[in-house]
Amino acid sequence: MRTRLAIKIHAFLERIFPERRLFLKSDTDTRFIRLRPETQLIAYAGVTVVVAWAIVATAILLMDSIGSGNFREQAKRDQMTYQERLNALSGERDARAEEALAAQARFNAALDQISVMQSELLESETRRRELETGIDVIQSTLRNTMKDREAARDALTQLEAQNQDDATVHHVAASAPVQMTFMADALERTAQQRDQVISDAQSALDQRDELELEIRLMREQNDQIFRQLEEAMTISVEPLDKMFRNAGMPTDRIIEQVRRGYSGQGGPLTPLSLSTRGEEPSADEARANQLLRQMDQLNLYRIAAEKAPFASPVRAAVRYTSGFGYRRDPKTGGRRMHNGSDFAGPHGTDIFATADGVVTHAGWQSGFGRLVRIQHAFGIETLYAHNTRIRVKKGQRVSRGDHIADMGSTGRSTGTHLHYEVRVNGRPVNPMIYIKAARNVF
Structure with missing residues (x-):
């Protein structure tokens, strides 16, 4: 049985949504669909929800489009700034190279x-x-x-x-x-x-x-x-x-x-x-x-x-994308230690040995992709990871400036770049210490 509360609710809805009938007529028969107030309320609520969802979704898309446009503009400005900085650094490097040649x-x-x-x-x-x-x-x-x-x-x-x-x-x-x-x-x-x-x-x-x-x-x-x-x-x-x-x-x-x-x-x-007379x-x-x-x-x-690795592993125009120390992991988003420096550049960019040494590893290694590891004097070791091609073999002796690999995106990587590490007695150190120390010398 219907309760008094249900009867009152039905009467209230009937005043707002009076009962309607939808007639369906054919050649031989006529039928109708009865639209009760509750049915009309549900349909109205559904249409309202759909329209509200469409409005909210449209607003979100517009905001995202506007934000993406701003982000792209900011990214372009950052890229131009980085390019200008790289050009300045390249000019400074060339000047230092000329000074080094003149000093030599x-x-x-x-x-x-x-x-x-x-x-x-x-x-x-x-x-x-x-x-x-x-x-x-x-x-x-x-x-x-x-x-x-x-x-x-x-x-x-x-x-x-x-x-x-x-x-x-x-x-x-x-x-x-x-x-x-x-x-x-x-x-x-x-x-x-x-x-x-x-x-x-x-x-x-x-x-x-x-x-x-x-x-x-x-x-x-x-x-x-x-x-x-x-x-x-x-x-x-x-x-x-x-x-x-x-x-x-x-x-x-x-x-x-x-x-x-x-x-x-x-x-x-x-x-x-x-003197041949034993004098001072x-x-x-x-x-x-x-x-x-x-x-x-x-x-x-x-x-x-x-x-010692007093040289840069790349000579082409590249972007310094990540330094030594704790950072946000590009894969998981968590905070993790980054043991080297990342240089992003075009696919296949030449990578050079930063010091004389012996190649101790030239092949695939989990996480690093195609990896070249070189053992130097004084307990120093350098690593060159995520290469697309390796041009040296294990046991080969290399000199500073030798072409050892090509830049790629193998292993745990989000894009083409070189992951460069320097380790002293097995402990990672900031590679930029050596590169910056030799900036005004070589």
Whole structure:
């Protein structure tokens, strides 16, 4: 039975939605469909819901379209900003590369100049010793000449004293004219010898002054050469030392390790020694030995720099899409640690080794896709992941700048990019530390 509440609700609905009949007529029959108030209410509510849903869906689509348009515009602006930044970085990189080439040319010129200056230094040192020997001989001759001159003066004094005795002279002249003639000749020869000795002594003094001036000029020239070489060594070594320290690599330990590894090929240069009498080296010899040690240290720095990843794995225009550290995972959306740096670029972009080393893995690895792993010196290891093609084999020895792979999107990846890692003794470190440390050097 219908309750009173149901009857009242029906009466209320009937006032709003009176009962209607829908007639369906055919040739032989006529039928109708009865539309009760409840049925009309349900139909009205359904139509209202459908219309409201259509309005809300249309509004959502419009808002999403507007938001997508804004996002695309923002993305385009960001892309233009990144492109301008990449162009600026590319220009800066080219400038640094030109500076590095110029520095390398200056260094090679300095090495050539060092060789020439070393030869000149040896020749000047030999010349200086010859001049010192000549000065000693001249001084010895001058002393002997001075002695002869003093002896001649004594003889002349004695003769003059004898001439003062007129009586004796007349007596001698009267009694021995031959002896008097001999004495006059002897006095004349003595006077000529005295004049010659004085002239030779003056010439020797003048020659000594000239030799001393030549030695002083030669020493000043050598000092200038040493200063130029010392400045060149300082300018060449300091940037390399700063580069290693900025990368957190202890230079003393690194240099000692390279020296041990190259003891038969790149060891210390032989010190310069010009003395054969067991004497202490002179100031010039000490400065020359110091320059040779600095040249050896510069060579060790150069070898060490080739063995550490102080280079970028890509040279083309790429986008730096993700750095080292915690980030939002592109697959799951959760917070996860990212152990490397991502460089996005065109499919097939060339990827290069960042340092000398040995390939320890060249193939597929879960998550990394096609992976190249290179073991370097000092416990450093680099990884190049998500490649589309690998161009090296396991066990192959590679050098900095060798083409090792092509950029792709294999493994756990959302698009074409290179995932680049640097590990020190198995612990991941930020690769940009090494790349930025060498930015103003290479």
